[in-house]
Amino acid sequence: MAGSLPAHxxxxxxxxxxxxxxxxxxxxxxxxxxxxxxxxxLRSLGVTYRAVEDAGTLLVVVDTGARYYLPARYDDxxxxxxxxxxxxxxxxxxxxxxxxxxxxxxxGHTVLASTDSEGRPKRLPADLLERMNSL
Amino acid sequence: MAGSLPAHxxxxxxxxxxxxxxxxxxxxxxxxxxxxxxxxxLRSLGVTYRAVEDAGTLLVVVDTGARYYLPARYDDxxxxxxxxxxxxxxxxxxxxxxxxxxxxxxxGHTVLASTDSEGRPKRLPADLLERMNSL
Amino acid sequence: MAGSLPAHxxxxxxxxxxxxxxxxxxxxxxxxxxxxxxxxxLRSLGVTYRAVEDAGTLLVVVDTGARYYLPARYDDxxxxxxxxxxxxxxxxxxxxxxxxxxxxxxxGHTVLASTDSEGRPKRLPADLLERMNSL
Amino acid sequence: MAGSLPAHxxxxxxxxxxxxxxxxxxxxxxxxxxxxxxxxxLRSLGVTYRAVEDAGTLLVVVDTGARYYLPARYDDxxxxxxxxxxxxxxxxxxxxxxxxxxxxxxxGHTVLASTDSEGRPKRLPADLLERMNSL
Numbered sequence: 001m002a003g004s005l006p007a008h009x010x011x012x013x014x015x016x017x018x019x020x021x022x023x024x025x026x027x028x029x030x031x032x033x034x035x036x037x038x039x040x041x042l043r044s045l046g047v048t049y050r051a052v053e054d055a056g057t058l059l060v061v062v063d064t065g066a067r068y069y070l071p072a073r074y075d076d077x078x079x080x081x082x083x084x085x086x087x088x089x090x091x092x093x094x095x096x097x098x099x100x101x102x103x104x105x106x107x108g109h110t111v112l113a114s115t116d117s118e119g120r121p122k123r124l125p126a127d128l129l130e131r132m133n134s135l
Numbered sequence: 136m137a138g139s140l141p142a143h144x145x146x147x148x149x150x151x152x153x154x155x156x157x158x159x160x161x162x163x164x165x166x167x168x169x170x171x172x173x174x175x176x177l178r179s180l181g182v183t184y185r186a187v188e189d190a191g192t193l194l195v196v197v198d199t200g201a202r203y204y205l206p207a208r209y210d211d212x213x214x215x216x217x218x219x220x221x222x223x224x225x226x227x228x229x230x231x232x233x234x235x236x237x238x239x240x241x242x243g244h245t246v247l248a249s250t251d252s253e254g255r256p257k258r259l260p261a262d263l264l265e266r267m268n269s270l
Numbered sequence: 271m272a273g274s275l276p277a278h279x280x281x282x283x284x285x286x287x288x289x290x291x292x293x294x295x296x297x298x299x300x301x302x303x304x305x306x307x308x309x310x311x312l313r314s315l316g317v318t319y320r321a322v323e324d325a326g327t328l329l330v331v332v333d334t335g336a337r338y339y340l341p342a343r344y345d346d347x348x349x350x351x352x353x354x355x356x357x358x359x360x361x362x363x364x365x366x367x368x369x370x371x372x373x374x375x376x377x378g379h380t381v382l383a384s385t386d387s388e389g390r391p392k393r394l395p396a397d398l399l400e401r402m403n404s405l
Numbered sequence: 406m407a408g409s410l411p412a413h414x415x416x417x418x419x420x421x422x423x424x425x426x427x428x429x430x431x432x433x434x435x436x437x438x439x440x441x442x443x444x445x446x447l448r449s450l451g452v453t454y455r456a457v458e459d460a461g462t463l464l465v466v467v468d469t470g471a472r473y474y475l476p477a478r479y480d481d482x483x484x485x486x487x488x489x490x491x492x493x494x495x496x497x498x499x500x501x502x503x504x505x506x507x508x509x510x511x512x513g514h515t516v517l518a519s520t521d522s523e524g525r526p527k528r529l530p531a532d533l534l535e536r537m538n539s540l
Contacts, residue, residue: 016161021151021209022458026152031433035285049286162301167298170420174480184479184480193292198337200335210454289426290421290422290425291426
């Protein structure tokens with residue numbers, strides 16, 4: 001199924017403070033770019049992360065990872081391509097590719113679990129599930 | 136009165152990701168070092184920031200500033216010297232000097248206001264006021 | 271002269287990790303928003319920060335400050351209004367206002383000094399001075 | 406061999422700005438804690454990351470990942486337990502466990518590759534290899 005889901009693309013401009021003393025984007029910042037990718041993918045479905053949280057469901061990162069191929073530099077305009085590759089009643093898995101002018105810089109994934117405000121597993125909101133199913 | 140209050144010193148080791156492409160600590164990170172300074176100053180008084188917040192009082196930064204004299208580099212061990220220079224029923228003013236081996240790298244200040252969880256002004260906790268008065 | 275210089279506006283979407291446990295943007299992140307503001311102002315003049323640095327001139331923050339009026343929240347779309355209020359052969363002073371839907375959230379300033387790669391004062395690039403003079 | 410290498414432990418105090426609107430440490434900050442762990446492990450071997458870089462060898466993160474079990478909160482004192490689980494002439498693999506009072510909060514890994522300043526693979530410094538071999 002994963003292969004058939006469309007990727008969502010968003011652009012990110014590298015900020016000064018995101019670059020380390022090697023002159024390249026600090027590896028940890030890619031997790032922030034990934035987050036922008038999935039935030040915008042959800043927004044494109046008509047759902048905001050913020051509204052989900054404000055309605056009492058937290059989407060907690062339980063697993064993440066990244067591989068780095070080529071460095072990004074200050075002021076580069078990056079493309080974050082995000083795919084929702086799997087989801088169930090509780091979990092969603094997103095995969096990412098960050099590129100610049102068609103060159104792949106990094107790939108990664110995050111698994112999010114839906115919980116209540118106490119951290120107990122909780123079904124994803126029906127509205128969100130429906131929209132994901134319609135993809 | 137300010138001049139007579141003792142400075143509290145805490146050590147900070149510069150992290151890799153805090154250094155920018157010039158090879159020096161990104162200017163914004165000094166605000167984090169300042170925060171560590173005032174957090175540890177309060178802890179030395181027997182009050183934790185966290186306990187204050189958990190008891191319903193937020194300490195909100197309303198004004199801050201910094202001047203930079205010499206750069207700090209990756210892995211440097213810095214000394215943050217923090218002074219509580221003034222306080223009233225609602226506000227506290229802290230001043231900082233960040234140094235390395237006796238050389239002054241930066242100075243700064245923050246003014247914090249005490250509020251309730253809705254952002255309305257609220258007296259500083261009696262316990263905290265008492266401890267500050269005893270300085 | 272300052273008053274006559276036009277403000278440059280850029281938009282910033284608040285990221286998840288920029289919000290602290292009070293649910294509002296961490297005060298230190300405003301310095302990053304300010305930086306985006308001046309980066310885009312310079313870009314609008316046809317000069318990139320990156321090109322200036324790559325040509326051997328560093329623009330070092332020597333003084334900064336911010337005042338906070340109202341909180342920004344996760345996913346807010348902010349407007350950073352940036353003004354170049356003064357400049358000489360070595361220094362530039364930028365002032366900022368961050369707002370949301372017309373409400374002023376914060377104001378601030380930064381003073382940048384032009385140096386060589388060893389940190390010694392150095393004239394601002396002729397090209398940049400010329401473009402600023404033409405404002 | 407991995408199993409026989411001792412873990413190195415270092416302490417990290419959670420900073421205010423590292424906590425997100427859920428009141429827990431933002432998942433991306435664990436990569437910074439991991440980095441502190443391996444930096445201190447290397448220091449305990451008598452080698453500093455900074456000296457390695459200053460001598461012309463970059464240690465570039467090529468792969469990283471983390472799993473999250475329990476949340477960390479503001480002002481928590483965390484233990485980062487770091488193990489060098491494998492290394493060759495070019496690469497090193499570190500694994501981490503972050504805990505609080507004996508409870509496991511997160512685990513993770515990073516693979517670092519040794520490169521020259523142009524990003525070309527380069528042997529790890531002889532001195533570092535020797536010290537790792539002596540473990």
